[in-house]
Amino acid sequence: MIRQLLQYKFTLIISALILAICVAYVFRSESVFSESENRYLAGRPGMTLSGLADGSFMEAFELYVKEQLPARDGLIRLKALAEQAQLKNENNGIIRGRDGYLFEKLIRTNSQLDRNEAAIVRFVKDTDREVNICIIPNSFEIMTDKLPKAFPNISEEERISDLYDKLSGMKNVHTINMYDGLKAHKDEYIYYRTDHHWTTFGAYYGYLRLCDEMGLEPVDIGSLESIKKEADGFFGTFYSKYRGAGIKPDILTYYDIAVKGYRAGAQVHDSIYDTAKLDTYDKYAMFMYGNEGLSLVDSADDITDAAGNKGGIYGKTPRRKELVVFKDSYANCLIPYLTYDYDRLIVVDLRYYPDPVSGLLKEHPDADILLIYNFMHYNEDNHFYRLTS
């Protein structure tokens, strides 16, 4: 019998493989959190009669089977390598450019974009206060030297101009174009290679543009050199999707800018940096402790110089009082710079802020207002309606 079985090696090996995986599903402890994908994986659902009847149990079970597949991470990596072996420069919507740069693929805009455009226009119309608006282009728009040949993406610039054009007739709005300011530095390390964010340097050039347009006096980056900190080994969100071979990690830089106090949601911190995150996969979450619905930054105290002149902490013109920022995670590494220009920053992430925006603005009647979003967020996110609700 055994000898006979051994003649059928393929059956033997495949059966063993299938059985081993099946047994592993049943007995292995489930991995709950995927570091490389930065999310919780689905566990085995409980069987209920109603779940069986409406099919929700089956759906949940299929998700569980997919997410808890034994050796899932290795298999995903294997698929990435197999894609690469076919000379593809794309995997899971991430396109590989030159010098290890990864870019997201964008071959059409989302239908959400039109709604978001309308929501912003309505917001500006409905308020009589001055609003500063800035849509930040993503890396592929700026780092054009790093793109592969025949890059298929559409232009973000056209859609940003569409928005700015629609706003151009209104008196109380100030649109801020980032293109020239960023493109002038496209040879520098202004976007991460493996992550969808801009770097702390990119954010600085963005900050310079804001200062220019909003009449602020920027802090000199050279003066921050002494508090510059670095963390290496950063693999970002692009890499978690791409997973191909030969991609070097990024270096995350931050300037350890002190604040008087920082309240992120219900938590109170004495720094705006969550340095514990630097030891995890999702290093970018160290800025501002990630995304919170509402956070308040109280800037460090002003300095009075020998002559008795009061100024910003580096002795600049006195700061303005308050700025309300509506933002996504791109702004998290830019906001530290703004502490040099404002006493207090009220930072709103609409995804996690269900309260009426009008109420918040009433509480801060003299605050400046800034809307700053990266294009992808503007293209996809469906919380812009909260600006006017």
Add this chain to the structure above:
Amino acid sequence: MVFSSLLFLFWFIPIFFIVYYLVPGKIKNPVLFLGSIIFYGWGEPKYLILLLVSITVNWLAGILIGRFRGRADKAVLICAIVFDIGMLFFFKYINFFIENINAVSGASIGKVNITLPLGISFYTFQIMSYVIDLYRGKVEVEKSFINLGTYLCMFPQLIAGPIVVYSNVSQGLKERHIGLPDVEEGLKIFTLGLASKVLIANNAGALWKELEEIGYANLSSPLAWLGMLAYTLQIYFDFNGYSMMAIGLGRMLGFEFPKNFNLPYTSLSITEYWRRWHMTLSGWFRDYLYIPLGGNRVGKGRMVFNLFVVWFATGFWHGADWNFILWGLYFFVLLMIERSGFKGFLLRHKAAARVYSLLAIGFGWMLFAISDLKQLGLYLSRLFTGGMSSEVLFYIRNYGFILILGCILSSGIGNKIYAGIKDKAAVCIPLLIAIFILCVAYLADASFNPFLYFRF
């Protein structure tokens, strides 16, 4: 449930086959019946009832045909056929007719809120083959409800074919031998079918899906042609992959299912193509529609009419929409042209015949793939007036390998290579294992794994 899923591979297969192989012969059919019910009910619990009703009605009809042989058997057969076609008509076509009646007459009949029951077109045709063949005296009455249910529900061919007629498996349903060589061979065929679907069809199909996203209005000419090639390969490797998986699983269960595809893209005419493409469907239409209508033993005018009916039905079977009817009639026209002398030309000019056949097939697939006739027109116009654009290079780079591989394999070279290494275990087995693991890897990270037959 679908074959190309981790759930099927690592839960359904091990649990089902262990039970199936362990139970004694007499209980194998009930186990297979039950397993198939779970397989079908997993995704479509509410339509299980429909399937069971269909079995019950046709099982009773079979018994009645046997009992009233020579007296009322024809009446029973007609009732059964009316019931089967009626079910198919109601669940698949009713909204199509309502829509068109509304459009023509300006009426506003409300649509019926139903989704198409998975596999209904396949299992309706299969069960009709039983009652019709029974009436014709080709097969005997199946007294056992379990056996008939097992035949109809058998999970390998339930949702996407091949269309196994009852006479193919009636013997096996009563008694079958399952040997290790069958299991080994079946598993190999299954693995190749899985690879065909997961590695080739899904990856070629991803290009087609991208073109939909870009929007046909934005396609350059070369990209439109590339898309046509991609879809042509996707549908073949998807459908043939499903058939191969079904045939392999059938073999592992102890059944011999008929072959469904025989290198259709090597055809030198459309006449030949339809002898190689979805052979069990064309066979069904021949045996249960064309021949009953009189086939070609009738006057010329009547024969043309018969062919027209068959191709109209073939198109309509694939989906309740005008483009599918158009697709069927498109082949009717081509076949008529070939019959009226063009075939002779094709026989003499092989190279031209190949180009003509592939182009005709490719255009056909565009009719099939794009249901919106306006969009279809747009796509076809982009093929010729889309102009050039450099971004096609991106798509050539990213899909070139898979498209070339697909072309090579659909030319039959793959089959020849496989035939050559089949008996060299040291080459064949490691290769098949690597292919299997690669399929699992692609399923583990599958962003695109469509099921194409939900409209059938």
